[in-house]
Amino acid sequence: xxxxxxxxxxxxxxxxxxxxxxxxxxxxxxxxxxxxxxxxxxxxxxxxxxxxxxxxxxxxxxxxxxxxxxxxxxxxxxxxxxxxxxxxxxxxxxxxxxxxxxxxxxxxxxxxxxxxxxxxxxxxxxxxxxxxxxxxxxxxxxxxxxxxxxxxxxxxxxxxxxxxxxxxxxxxxxxxxxxxxxxxxxxxxxxxxxxxxxxxxxxxxxxxxxxxxxxxxxxxxxxxxxxxxxxxxxxxxxxxxxxxxxxxxxxxxxxxxxxxxxxxxxxxxxxxxxxxxxxxxxxxxxxxxxxxxxxxxxxxxxxxxxxxxxxxxxxxxxxxxxxxxxxxxxxxxxxxxxxxxxxxxxxxxxxx
Amino acid sequence: xxxxxxxxxxxxxxxxxxxxxxxxxxxxxxxxxxxxxxxxxxxxxxxxxxxxxxxxxxxxxxxxxxxxxxxxxxxxxxxxxxxxxxxxxxxxxxxxxxxxxxxxxxxxxxxxxxxxxxxxxxxxxxxxxxxxxxxxxxxxxxxxxxxxxxxxxxxxxxxxxxxxxxxxxxxxxxxxxxxxxxxxxxxxxxxxxxxxxxxxxxxxxxxxxxxxxxxxxxxxxxxxxxxxxxxxxxxxxxxxxxxxxxxxxxxxxxxxxxxxxxxxxxxxxxxxxxxxxxxxxxxxxxxxxxxxxxxxxxxxxxxxxxxxxxxxxxxxxxxxxxxxxxxxxxxxxxxxxxxxxxxxxxxxxxxx
DNA sequence: GCAATTTACGGGCACGTGCCCGTAAAGGTA
DNA sequence: TACCTTTACGGGCACGTGCCCGTAAATTGC
Numbered sequence: 001x002x003x004x005x006x007x008x009x010x011x012x013x014x015x016x017x018x019x020x021x022x023x024x025x026x027x028x029x030x031x032x033x034x035x036x037x038x039x040x041x042x043x044x045x046x047x048x049x050x051x052x053x054x055x056x057x058x059x060x061x062x063x064x065x066x067x068x069x070x071x072x073x074x075x076x077x078x079x080x081x082x083x084x085x086x087x088x089x090x091x092x093x094x095x096x097x098x099x100x101x102x103x104x105x106x107x108x109x110x111x112x113x114x115x116x117x118x119x120x121x122x123x124x125x126x127x128x129x130x131x132x133x134x135x136x137x138x139x140x141x142x143x144x145x146x147x148x149x150x151x152x153x154x155x156x157x158x159x160x161x162x163x164x165x166x167x168x169x170x171x172x173x174x175x176x177x178x179x180x181x182x183x184x185x186x187x188x189x190x191x192x193x194x195x196x197x198x199x200x201x202x203x204x205x206x207x208x209x210x211x212x213x214x215x216x217x218x219x220x221x222x223x224x225x226x227x228x229x230x231x232x233x234x235x236x237x238x239x240x241x242x243x244x245x246x247x248x249x250x251x252x253x254x255x256x257x258x259x260x261x262x263x264x265x266x267x268x269x270x271x272x273x274x275x276x277x278x279x280x281x282x283x284x285x286x287x288x289x290x291x292x293x294x295x296x297x298x299x300x301x302x303x304x305x306x307x308x309x310x311x312x313x314x315x316x317x318x319x320x321x322x323x324x325x326x327x328x329x330x331x332x333x334x335x336x337x338x339x340x341x342x343x344x345x346x347x348x349x350x351x352x
Numbered sequence: 353x354x355x356x357x358x359x360x361x362x363x364x365x366x367x368x369x370x371x372x373x374x375x376x377x378x379x380x381x382x383x384x385x386x387x388x389x390x391x392x393x394x395x396x397x398x399x400x401x402x403x404x405x406x407x408x409x410x411x412x413x414x415x416x417x418x419x420x421x422x423x424x425x426x427x428x429x430x431x432x433x434x435x436x437x438x439x440x441x442x443x444x445x446x447x448x449x450x451x452x453x454x455x456x457x458x459x460x461x462x463x464x465x466x467x468x469x470x471x472x473x474x475x476x477x478x479x480x481x482x483x484x485x486x487x488x489x490x491x492x493x494x495x496x497x498x499x500x501x502x503x504x505x506x507x508x509x510x511x512x513x514x515x516x517x518x519x520x521x522x523x524x525x526x527x528x529x530x531x532x533x534x535x536x537x538x539x540x541x542x543x544x545x546x547x548x549x550x551x552x553x554x555x556x557x558x559x560x561x562x563x564x565x566x567x568x569x570x571x572x573x574x575x576x577x578x579x580x581x582x583x584x585x586x587x588x589x590x591x592x593x594x595x596x597x598x599x600x601x602x603x604x605x606x607x608x609x610x611x612x613x614x615x616x617x618x619x620x621x622x623x624x625x626x627x628x629x630x631x632x633x634x635x636x637x638x639x640x641x642x643x644x645x646x647x648x649x650x651x652x653x654x655x656x657x658x659x660x661x662x663x664x665x666x667x668x669x670x671x672x673x674x675x676x677x678x679x680x681x682x683x684x685x686x687x688x689x690x691x692x693x694x695x696x697x698x699x700x701x702x703x704x
Numbered sequence: 705g706c707a708a709t710t711t712a713c714g715g716g717c718a719c720g721t722g723c724c725c726g727t728a729a730a731g732g733t734a
Numbered sequence: 735t736a737c738c739t740t741t742a743c744g745g746g747c748a749c750g751t752g753c754c755c756g757t758a759a760a761t762t763g764c
Binding site (some may be wrong): 008009010011021022025028029053054056057058059060061062063064 | 719720721722723724
């Protein structure tokens with residue numbers, strides 16, 4: 001019921017080394033003002049005792065506040081996907097606020113590259129010790145990463161990754177495998193000799209993410225030696241009218257499409273089209289647990305949603321920075337999220 | 353970069369109330385020795401300031417250690433399922449050890465009611481402020497819960513629930529819906545007019561858990577007006593030989609079984625049987641991400657595993673007790689885990 | 705009315721760490 | 735030698751809370 005009473009921590013080290021706690025403190029934070037000799041002696045004792053600083057006392061005594069910037073897309077009419085990571089960020093924040101961590105969120109417009117540039121510039125102008133960012137634009141992110149590296153500011157990528165940049169960590173899906181799983185699920189309701197349609201709806205052109213998903217998707221069929229015809233279409237406008245126009249055309253050209261795979265969360269737009277054009281026999285699969293999609297899941301228009309625990313991504317992203325900046329612990333560089341399969345039957349229990 | 357310098361907390365309350373911090377402290381911990389008048393005055397100020405105690409300082413100053421008992425089945429040769437919740441418990445422990453929380457795990461033998469009774473008696477003999485328990489035996493758990501209530505010790509159920517008892521929280525699956533999802537998945541590969549076999553392998557007789565799963569399973573078919581024949585079998589021995597014997601008999605009687613649904617994690621035993629008897633055309637679904645099952649998932653013998661984030665269950669269980677005992681916060685009484693669908697294609701990313 | 709007890713409160717140390725400030729000693733410059 | 739700078743360290747307060755101990759004041763008993 002009582003804690004053991006052995007004197008602990010810095011004091012004990014100081015006692016053994018015949019120095020004051022201030023000197024030990026200097027060694028621990030490798031500040032100047034300690035002779036090599038005593039420094040070595042103290043370090044040995046630290047190792048010997050396997051000293052772990054008391055975070056409680058440390059954070060209590062310290063007046064430093066650690067600020068983390070979060071750069072993510074704003075919730076748009078098109079998608080409320082980023083609500084979930086934001087919830088995770090808030091949850092993490094509430095947990096570690098006590099330790100003197102504060103966060104500031106910068107929302108950019110996913111359809112506007114300039115707003116992204118603007119926000120990262122704003123972050124760099126501010127005084128942040130860590131950054132959690134969704135690297136939506138490669139070129140801009142690359143510049144940003146270089147600047148962070150220069151200033152020794154750790155940054156974490158969530159939801160999509162740019163492996164070449166030295167992020168502290170990537171937290172998000174394994175895209176290739178997600179596509180692979182999507183293909184597997186598609187085959188369940190797919191009738192023989194029917195065509196498969198891959199739909200990519202996105203304003204961005206350099207979407208290497210979707211490529212990886214598509215590769216995974218196709219590789220499933222290659223692995224099984226199945227080579228039913230796969231049609232693909234890129235749609236560069238995200239509004240319903242444009243999507244419907246393109247799809248009408250594709251379905252006109254290909255009468256025997258049995259299944260459609262949408263490479264991102266805009267599957268609800270396709271679902272809407274399928275429903276309106278009475279094509280609900282087409283098996284439909286897409287990504288992300290957003291309310292519009294869930295509605296069509298409920299309707300049986302969407303068969304499966306593939307999800308990557310967006311809330312957890314936000315939570316883990318902040319926690320990774322916390323581990324690095326406060327606890328001074330290692331974090332794994334690559335943290336792939338589970339590929340969750342959400343259906344009409346289990347969605348009500350899906351957390352986020 | 354610096355924390356604001358406004359004097360905070362107990363001191364500020366004391367200053368405003370014209371009393372010492374000790375008196376405020378007495379009110380906060382409603383100890384005796386404060387007149388009604390000042391008590392009221394202080395409470396008003398506390399409310400006004402919306403005072404939140406600083407956990408860091410509180411835990412640092414306090415010498416009290418909070419002990420939590422965990423009562424779960426040991427990992428047996430039959431299943432390593434409980435490894436995962438234990439990992440979650442350990443993870444939570446590591447996180448909150450700093451706050452003076454210690455845990456002690458009591459393993460019982462899932463096939464031995466007496467070992468369960470023995471362990472809960474041991475817990476009651478010890479000095480624990482909270483209990484996380486898998487309520488495997490109803491009668492014994494009921495007695496235990498009564499005793500806990502008497503002593504005002506909060507207890508949390510994980511993995512299975514006994515709703516009548518006043519647990520602080522239940523953390524685990526919604527069994528009915530899990531069965532429902534199982535049925536949905538089973539239909540994907542099921543050919544028309546084939547029979548479905550429900551297999552229940554368990555030594556325990558009063559397994560109301562399995563009943564709920566089976567109800568959910570059957571209700572899926574009822575909802576859809578499908579009434580393909582469903583055969584069920586109870587097997588009271590868990591070793592392979594016994595299971596194989598029973599199954600041989602059932603498959604002999606029913607030549608046209610197209611799918612099998614196992615109501616718990618022993619699906620690997622059935623998988624083994626199906627493989628050995630060259631019946632892998634039978635669609636097979638069961639529960640839990642344990643290594644034996646994953647092996648058969650990899651083999652294509654098991655089609656789907658339904659999982660309930662066992663590691664998370666352990667983690668959340670401890671955290672619920674921590675919230676109650678240390679933070680003094682509310683926790684939700686019912687915390688259903690997601691019904692995760694695990695396949696050959698996505699299992700490698702499943703966290704636990 | 706006086707001693708004994710109880711009530712109601714304040715003073716102040718402790719928890720382990722961070723960090724400011726002071727200072728003796730060593731070294732450098734004229 | 736006198737004065738200044740640098741190095742190497744110790745003293746000690748602060749963070750916000752818990753809680754022991756001491757003590758006036760109020761209450762009780764006779």
